[in-house]
Amino acid sequence: MKQELTFKSQARIIRTLGDRLISGExxxxxxxxxxxxxxxxxxxxxxxxxxxxxxxxxxxxHGMSLLDVQTKWAELGTDNKFRNTVSKSGRTVLGNxxxxxxxxxxxxxxxxxxxxxxxxxxxxxxxxxxxxxDAFSEKEDTYIDDIKFYVEETLGRExxxxxxxxTGLNQDWSKEKxxxxxRELRKLIxxxxxxxxxxxxxxxxxxxxxxxxFDGSELINGQQTLFSRIEEEAQIDRNKIEPFPLxxxxxxxxxxxxxxxxxxxxxxxxxxxxxxxxEVSIDExxxxxxxxxxxxxxxxxxxxxxxxxxxxxxxxxEDKKSLRLQDARRHIDELSGIAIYRNKFRVRPYGDKDxxxxxxxxxxxQNPSKCLEQKQVSGLIVVDTSEKSGLIExxxxxxxEHNDHYNAFKTLLxxxxxxxxxxxxxxxxxxxxxxxxxxxxxxxxxxxxxxxADLTKIENFSDEFSEEKKIEFKAAVxxxxxxxxxxxxxxQERQSILEARSTLGFxxxxxxxxxxxxxxxxGSNLLSLSKRVRNKWNEDITSNVSEELLxxxxxxxxxxxxLESLLKRLDPLINVRRKKSYEFSVYEAVKxxxxxxxxxxxxxxxxxxxxxxxxxxxxNGLEVDLSTAIINLIDNSLYWHxxxxxxxxxxxxxxxxxxxxxxxxxxxxxxxxxEKYKDAIFNVGFTTKEEGAGLGLSIAREALGRAAAxxxxxxxxxxxxxxxxxxxxxxx
Numbered sequence: 001m002k003q004e005l006t007f008k009s010q011a012r013i014i015r016t017l018g019d020r021l022i023s024g025e026x027x028x029x030x031x032x033x034x035x036x037x038x039x040x041x042x043x044x045x046x047x048x049x050x051x052x053x054x055x056x057x058x059x060x061x062h063g064m065s066l067l068d069v070q071t072k073w074a075e076l077g078t079d080n081k082f083r084n085t086v087s088k089s090g091r092t093v094l095g096n097x098x099x100x101x102x103x104x105x106x107x108x109x110x111x112x113x114x115x116x117x118x119x120x121x122x123x124x125x126x127x128x129x130x131x132x133x134d135a136f137s138e139k140e141d142t143y144i145d146d147i148k149f150y151v152e153e154t155l156g157r158e159x160x161x162x163x164x165x166x167t168g169l170n171q172d173w174s175k176e177k178x179x180x181x182x183r184e185l186r187k188l189i190x191x192x193x194x195x196x197x198x199x200x201x202x203x204x205x206x207x208x209x210x211x212x213x214f215d216g217s218e219l220i221n222g223q224q225t226l227f228s229r230i231e232e233e234a235q236i237d238r239n240k241i242e243p244f245p246l247x248x249x250x251x252x253x254x255x256x257x258x259x260x261x262x263x264x265x266x267x268x269x270x271x272x273x274x275x276x277x278x279e280v281s282i283d284e285x286x287x288x289x290x291x292x293x294x295x296x297x298x299x300x301x302x303x304x305x306x307x308x309x310x311x312x313x314x315x316x317x318e319d320k321k322s323l324r325l326q327d328a329r330r331h332i333d334e335l336s337g338i339a340i341y342r343n344k345f346r347v348r349p350y351g352d353k354d355x356x357x358x359x360x361x362x363x364x365x366q367n368p369s370k371c372l373e374q375k376q377v378s379g380l381i382v383v384d385t386s387e388k389s390g391l392i393e394x395x396x397x398x399x400x401e402h403n404d405h406y407n408a409f410k411t412l413l414x415x416x417x418x419x420x421x422x423x424x425x426x427x428x429x430x431x432x433x434x435x436x437x438x439x440x441x442x443x444x445x446x447x448x449x450x451x452x453a454d455l456t457k458i459e460n461f462s463d464e465f466s467e468e469k470k471i472e473f474k475a476a477v478x479x480x481x482x483x484x485x486x487x488x489x490x491x492q493e494r495q496s497i498l499e500a501r502s503t504l505g506f507x508x509x510x511x512x513x514x515x516x517x518x519x520x521x522x523g524s525n526l527l528s529l530s531k532r533v534r535n536k537w538n539e540d541i542t543s544n545v546s547e548e549l550l551x552x553x554x555x556x557x558x559x560x561x562x563l564e565s566l567l568k569r570l571d572p573l574i575n576v577r578r579k580k581s582y583e584f585s586v587y588e589a590v591k592x593x594x595x596x597x598x599x600x601x602x603x604x605x606x607x608x609x610x611x612x613x614x615x616x617x618x619x620n621g622l623e624v625d626l627s628t629a630i631i632n633l634i635d636n637s638l639y640w641h642x643x644x645x646x647x648x649x650x651x652x653x654x655x656x657x658x659x660x661x662x663x664x665x666x667x668x669x670x671x672x673x674x675e676k677y678k679d680a681i682f683n684v685g686f687t688t689k690e691e692g693a694g695l696g697l698s699i700a701r702e703a704l705g706r707a708a709a710x711x712x713x714x715x716x717x718x719x720x721x722x723x724x725x726x727x728x729x730x731x732x
Contacts, residue, residue, distance in 0.1 A: 025107055025170070025171065026177065026180055027103075027348060028104070028106035028107050029046065029103075029107070030185075030188060030348065031103040032104065033046070033185070033200060034345060036057070036059035036061055036162070037091065037198055038061075038091070038093040038094055039061025039062050039063070040061050040062055040087050040089040041059035041060050041061035041198065042198060042199065043059065043198075043200075043201065044059045044198070044199070044200050044201070045057070045058045045201045045203070046058075046200070046201065046202045046203065047202075047203040047206075048173055048202075048203070048204060048207075049206040050169075050173060050206060050212065051206055051211070052167075053169050054167045055107055055166040055169060056163060056164065056165055057163070057164045058163040059161050060161040061161055061162060062088060062117060063115045063116045063162050064115040064117060064162060065115075066151065066153055069128060069151050070151070092343040094343055104133075104166055107166045107169065107170060108133075108167055108168045108169040108170055109133055109167070109168030109169075109170070110131065110166065110168045111128075111131040111164065111166055112127070112129050112164075112165040112167075113126075113127065113128035113129075113163070113164055114126075114127050114154075114157070114162070115128075115161070115162040116157040116159065116161060116162075117160055118160050123159075124153065125157045126151055126153050126154065127152055127154050128151045129150050130148070130149040131149045132149075173207075175207075175212075175213070175214045178204060178207070178216065179219060182219050182220055184348075186241055186242070187337075187346055188200070199240060199241075201239045202239055202241055203239050204220060204239075205217050205239075217239070220239055220240075221238060246309075246332070247296045247378060248311075248312070249309070249312035250270065250296035250298050250308065250378070251269075251270060251297060251298055251308065252267060252268065252296075252297035252424060253295070253296055254266070254267045254278075254293070254297070254379075255268075255294050256278070257290070257292055258288065259289075259290040260288060261281055261284065261285070261286055261412065262280075262281040263279070263280050263281065263412055263413075263416050264278070264279045265277075265293065265416065266278070267419075267424075269423075269427055271307070272427070276423045278416060280412065280415040280416050281412070282408055282411050282412045284404075284408050284411075286404060286405055287388075287389075287390070288383075288405060288408065288409055288412065289383065289384025289385070289390075290384055291382050291383045291384055291389070292382040293379070293381050293382075293413070294381075295417075295420070296377070296378045297376055297420070297424070298335075298377075299376070300329060300332065300376060305332070306320040306328075307320070309323055309328060329375075329675065332375065332376075332378075333353065335378035336376070336378055337350075337353055337377075338350065338351060338377055338379035338380070339351025340380070340383055341382045341383070342383050342385070342391075342393075343385075347383075347393060347399070347400070348399070350381075350399065353374075356374050357399075358413065360374045360717075361373065361717035365665060368714070368723065370421050370422070370425045372417070372424075373717065375717075381413070389405065389409075391405055392405075581620050581622060581707075583618045583620050584619060585617070586617040586626065586664065586728065587612055587613060587655070589619075589626050589627055589630070590626070590630055591610065592627065593630040594610055594634065594653075596631065597631075597634050597635070597638060600638055601638060601651070604638060604641055604649065606637075606638060606649040606650065606651060607649070607650045607651070608650070608651045608652075610652075613655040617657070617662050617728075619662070619707065619709075619728050621706070621707030622706070624703075625707045625709075626703075626704070626707070626709075628700065628703040629699075629701075629704050629726065630666070632696040632697065632699055633666050633700060635696065636696055637651050637666070637668040637670050638651075640670035640671055641668070641670045644670060646671065648669075649668070649670065651666065651667070652665075652666075652667045652668070653665070653667075654667070659730070661727050661728060661729050661730055662728040662730065663726070663727055664726040664728070665723055665725045665726075666724045666725075667722070667723045667724075668722055669716070669720050669721035670721055671720065671721065672716065672721050673715060673722055678713070681697050682701050704726060708729055709726055709728045709729065710726070710727040710729075711724060711725070712724070712725050
């Protein structure tokens with residue numbers, strides 16, 4: 001006999017949905033702010049008070065009536081927003097899943113709602129109370145309709161709107177988490193199509209230096225003086241969430257429109273006042289709807305950062321040299337990320353600092369000199385509705401489903417980004433940007449010294465001389481230039497010898513370790529042979545003794561061959577007198593350098609990835625110069641792997657190239673280099689090792705500089721490691 005069944009849910013489904021669909025407290029607040037927007041609010045006010053253990057979100061929207069609470073708010077999965085995609089005032093609603101109210105459960109244990117709505121008979125108010133989210137997770141045999149809470153009509157309040165009062169906060173609000181909240185709220189409303197009728201205010205005044213260790217107000221309003229605080233009392237914009245101020249001062253701006261599967265836009269090189277038109281498309285016959293793109297791109301070298309902060313009005317032109325690069329880069333970091341907006345609001349997590357959804361880090365490893373990194377780009381993209389674009393938000397509200405439309409969308413964007421990078425790279429190559437200063441870790445000291453010794457400017461002084469004096473003056477200058485060149489050659493040769501000696505010092509422990517085992521075995525076997533000569537072989541040598549003798553000699557030969565191989569690998573570093581440049585295989589030179597450290601890497605558990613490239617890249621110079629650099633880099637990496645006891649440690653060497661240069665990248669996960677040290681790592685004497693000499697990276701730069709090669713450093717995108725990139729020019 002058939003029986004009728006209906007779905008029934010235990011109460012804990014409420015907590016399950018809330019915990020799984022809302023990633024954290026910040027995401028929960030964002031969802032509730034979106035609800036205020038859907039309610040046609042002009043203002044959304046947020047207040048967090050740790051002393052009262054409360055969080056309030058209040059808006060001046062159209063509010064809820066008793067009937068609204070009964071038939072909409074208290075019923076999960078309602079389709080009123082799905083059916084009514086436009087609010088009463090004409091806004092496109094942001095929520096349509098019918099579960100956004102569960103975000104409050106992520107914030108605290110208790111929820112109270114006070115709401116006022118306009119009716120034909122004036123304002124009417126209701127209060128919802130008695131909601132304890134923990135009750136939905138206490139007992140497994142408790143069903144959702146067993147949990148009771150209460151609603152009652154109250155006296156009408158003065159204005160329409162809704163106030164959510166959350167108490168019993170689930171977690172403490174740290175300074176770091178509040179900074180994230182401020183940043184996310186700043187990113188929430190699209191700067192391209194900003195809605196002037198919706199403002200967000202965040203009150204953190206209850207966080208004080210005395211009780212919390214920081215001033216909450218300063219996270220939004222900046223550091224205030226006594227006078228500015230007094231003047232502020234009359235200002236209504238205090239605590240208002242404002243957009244970031246640096247975007248308009250970026251180095252490059254890319255603005256574009258796309259429709260169906262085609263994108264057209266303009267790259268503006270702002271300081272040079274140059275514009276380039278870009279047009280790309282995808283082969284797939286997929287309609288992505290229409291949308292807008294704006295990318296603000298920053299160069300992060302010292303000069304560019306100084307100019308950016310001057311243009312933004314943050315510092316004066318006279319004070320730009322006093323700008324702390326660490327602080328400047330941190331401010332740019334806060335802006336970084338490429339966000340996606342739909343209906344004027346951001347779709348999370350696109351635009352988060354750690355959301356590298358376009359895989360910029362992976363692309364940059366392949367071509368570090370050209371490809372942009374995540375920290376250089378602050379961008380936003382406005383996409384069409386899900387029906388028109390095919391970009392469908394996941395039920396968790398955490399990004400789009402990775403369907404064919406999403407993959408095609410990424411392909412279109414990456415093709416446009418590749419064109420932007422090509423144009424930026426070509427512009428920097430023409431202008432020589434970032435290639436002029438030793439501080440950028442590009443030129444060696446000797447390259448700079450040779451330029452200074454050219455004396456062209458001094459030669460030009462002779463233009464005002466008589467012909468006789470001009471000839472005499474130029475002859476003297478030529479003689480002086482010749483003497484300088486010879487002196488530089490002598491100093492450079494001595495420098496290379498000193499560097500090689502220093503490098504040998506780094507690997508001396510490896511030599512001792514590698515050599516002591518075979519030499520010890522040779523000594524032991526020879527001692528055994530001598531005893532046999534004295535005690536046994538005074539008689540006729542039997543066949544057994546002969547066989548044993550041959551075995552011993554065979555072992556000795558193997559040990560000696562091993563030692564000989566090691567010494568051959570060291571030979572390029574020992575014979576360091578400067579020779580004429582010649583072509584050699586880059587891969588083979590790197591391979592021989594790695595062999596010196598293979599045993600140490602094995603002992604430390606460090607996996608070295610070094611795949612042979614398809615092309616046999618050649619370098620013009622001396623193999624010892626490249627070997628010196630590689631040895632110092634590997635030694636440094638292994639040192640920090642050992643010191644920091646990194647889990648699953650690795651060193652990865654990769655080769656990429658373009659028409660101008662070959663790039664050798666040495667990447668590890670040994671912890672990276674702190675931001676405050678990045679500008680000093682190539683300086684002689686700088687080291688963070690307890691007993692270091694501060695020579696390794698300086699030696700690497702100088703050795704490469706002799707072959708007109710460059711070395712640069714960056715941390716990996718997750719700051720868990722370093723990437724040193726050696727750029728070997730093809731035109732040398």
